[in-house]
Amino acid sequence: MKQPVVVIGAGAAGIIASHTLATQGVPVLLLEKTDRIGTKILISGGGKCNITHDGPIEHVLKAFRKNEANFIRPACYRFLNTRIIDMLTERGLRVYTRPDGRIFPVDQTAKDVVRILHTYLDEAGVKIKFHSPVTEIVAPGGRISAVRTESDLIPTEHVILCTGGSSYPRSGTTGDGFPWAKTLGHTIVPIRAALAPMEIGLKRQAVKAGVSLRNIILKARVNNKEIARWQGDLLFTHHGVSGPCALGISREVSDHWHTAAANLEIDLLPTVKLEEFQSDLQTFKAQKPNHFIRPIVEEFVPNSVAPFLLAVAEIPEDARAQAVSKKQLNILAQTMKFWQIGEVEEVILDKGEVVAGGVSLDEVDNQTMRSQIVQGLYLAGEVLDIAGPVGGYNLQAAWATGFVAGDTAAQDWLS
Ligand SMILES: Cc1cc2nc3c(=O)[nH]c(=O)nc-3n(C[C@H](O)[C@H](O)[C@H](O)COP(=O)(O)OP(=O)(O)OC[C@H]3O[C@@H](n4cnc5c(N)ncnc54)[C@H](O)[C@@H]3O)c2cc1C
Missing domain, CATH: 2.40.30 (Elongation Factor Tu (Ef-tu); domain 3)
Structure with missing residues (x-):
């Protein structure tokens, strides 16, 4: 009997990859280090989950750097942003689109997204093993032969690597996939913080x-x-x-x-030029010499910040316009434009929503998500050198690449 395809990591990419495999009749073993699926989905969007970004896929791709957009383009056309929404809404999730294009569940909870995805996995017959941290991918001679966990050696010829990045390590993503990929011969583009404080x-x-x-x-x-x-x-x-x-x-x-x-x-x-604002302040002084300066500053910043900006221009907090020189007003305007x-x-x-860097895109076939270095290895999601901006883009990249990796592995397993 053929061995199951092993998917490592039950995040967005691993969930969709596993589902895609199982719905084609391929046995799947999904190994997850933590005790649940979709840990990062649960914390995404401040717990509300910005599922994807609305609009034509070319517009969505424009948010990514050019090389990243080119890499994920085929996957995003095969697994459109509407597809994940259809999967979720078919099972009762109601979603809404914010004016900026970000799509969220109406009930504002990522838990519903994860619950529905779990249902999909169960119905498709995906076998999930929790508390199963993988420690090694075994690939003698550049061909996958097994996956090692802390307790088992699991023989397999097909592995989909979906271990994500290395931010928010407490959610399970400790960057495990990077050293494995490197040992197997892949280049790891240096990991850097992105979307981070x-x-x-x-x-x-x-x-x-x-x-x-x-x-x-x-x-x-x-x-x-x-x-x-x-x-x-x-x-x-x-x-x-x-x-x-x-x-x-x-x-x-x-x-x-x-x-x-x-x-x-x-x-x-942002909407006013420096010279205009400087001139506005001078006009204010000429027309309302007895008025205080501080309220003007407080129109633009919280009250607690105003004293700091006034201090830079050496303007006392209780100064009236007539007591302030032209030079001081110009410095105030300058500070507010270029603070x-x-x-x-x-x-x-650690606190980034995503990391930049990861497995080099040059070594993965973007039509199939097959490794070009290791036979039987497929990669998807944030383990790859992709980092989109805030807006549902990173989950879209993970869903789409997960789908293609799962579909390719299914074709390879069935052939
Ligand atoms: C706070 C926060 C908010 C975010 N908000 C959004 C948002 O609203 N919209 C958006 O598009 N993106 C958001 N992102 C980014 C998005 O969540 C990720 O880019 C996306 O989840 C990546 O999916 P993935 O499947 O590649 O990896 P992950 O979702 O990170 O999943 C990787 C999985 O692999 C498991 N794993 C790791 N190592 C092992 C191992 N050795 N053995 C077994 N399993 C292992 C992990 O436990 C984890 O479950 C957010 C991220 C954070 C941290």
């Missing part, structure tokens, strides 16, 4: 943790050259910044880490 230096201490800024632009500069910017909301943490803007530029900051640390700058007035909040000390990989 950042720690910054002392300048930020003026702002309390928990303060958030709405619709600002966060820019990163390396050697005075802008390397990334993101418009949206920003959250100050105890040691740095988080929220969409920080996550949005963190990959570029990590990419430049070997060059120099990045400096972060905030534009609190230097400090140098990045660390992009926190």
